Amino acid sequence: MNSVITGNFRPPFFPSQLSKNSARFLFRPFTTLVFTRSLTAKAPIAVEKEESGGGGGSCGLACPICYNPLTVISDSPIYVGSTVGSNLQCNTCKKTYSGTQTHLDLVASSGSKQYDESMPLATELFRTPVVSFLYERGWRQNFVFGGFPGPEKEFDMAKNYLKRVLGGKIVDASCGSGMFTRLFAKSGLFSQVIALDYSENMLQQCYEFIEQEENFPKEKVTLVRADISRLPFESSSIDAVHAGAALHCWPSPSTALK
Numbered sequence: 001m002n003s004v005i006t007g008n009f010r011p012p013f014f015p016s017q018l019s020k021n022s023a024r025f026l027f028r029p030f031t032t033l034v035f036t037r038s039l040t041a042k043a044p045i046a047v048e049k050e051e052s053g054g055g056g057g058s059c060g061l062a063c064p065i066c067y068n069p070l071t072v073i074s075d076s077p078i079y080v081g082s083t084v085g086s087n088l089q090c091n092t093c094k095k096t097y098s099g100t101q102t103h104l105d106l107v108a109s110s111g112s113k114q115y116d117e118s119m120p121l122a123t124e125l126f127r128t129p130v131v132s133f134l135y136e137r138g139w140r141q142n143f144v145f146g147g148f149p150g151p152e153k154e155f156d157m158a159k160n161y162l163k164r165v166l167g168g169k170i171v172d173a174s175c176g177s178g179m180f181t182r183l184f185a186k187s188g189l190f191s192q193v194i195a196l197d198y199s200e201n202m203l204q205q206c207y208e209f210i211e212q213e214e215n216f217p218k219e220k221v222t223l224v225r226a227d228i229s230r231l232p233f234e235s236s237s238i239d240a241v242h243a244g245a246a247l248h249c250w251p252s253p254s255t256a257l258k
């Protein structure tokens, strides 16, 4: 694996009304992280039918509890817009993970009504409907004050780092409302894009933005709710991971990187 971290680690301003900790959370680590693995084949990799479709096959996804492969046990495809009837099963834990209208729910507590993992503030904040709604409607645009060059330039930078995995399967980790997921998918440069976030409301926004776009290549995108520290993927099933402006929100960046 190769990794690249780009961005501005120093805040250009430091408002005095903020505590040091909240300022660190809001401004300091505006980074984009790209992990790639070297592909020997340069030609685009075809997506296996069973990967995006339903029907009893392996799908590259893994159980977030034991990390063994999940099997699709329903006929519904697992790409965006078709996940409502999707069911995936872990043959080891025997736990079943289901899809909602917007995403596949692959957190460890998925399906449990009594138990929901409590996460640190930086994770919980983005789960709220209001922050998720506002995120791409003004919140994200403010990142320019923290040194981020803006979505177009950031996308160009990411594409540059992802050159070696063109045609491969990438994860947009902590995708938020899917600003980069959508650009990756529409670029046609990757065979599959998995948009992953812990916030069900961010994924809802991502789903709605995709639904609003005409001729969006939905069959190339899967929306997954998962914790960055418990990535639900089979080993060697992903060619690259992109994480835009997300590292500072993760409960444990070192666990996530591992």
Ligand SMILES: C[S@@+](CC[C@H](N)C(=O)[O-])C[C@H]1O[C@@H](n2cnc3c(N)ncnc32)[C@H](O)[C@@H]1O
Residues within 6 Å of the ligand: 119, 122, 123, 126, 127, 140, 173, 174, 175, 176, 177, 178, 179, 180, 196, 197, 198, 199, 202, 226, 227, 228, 229, 243, 244, 245, 246, 249, 250, 251
């Ligand atoms: C600042 S947003 C970045 C969104 C997008 N990548 C971008 O470039 O605008 C950070 C995202 O990290 C997500 N996040 C926070 N904790 C997470 C966790 N434990 N696992 C996965 N995603 C998490 C939040 O839900 C939020 O959508």
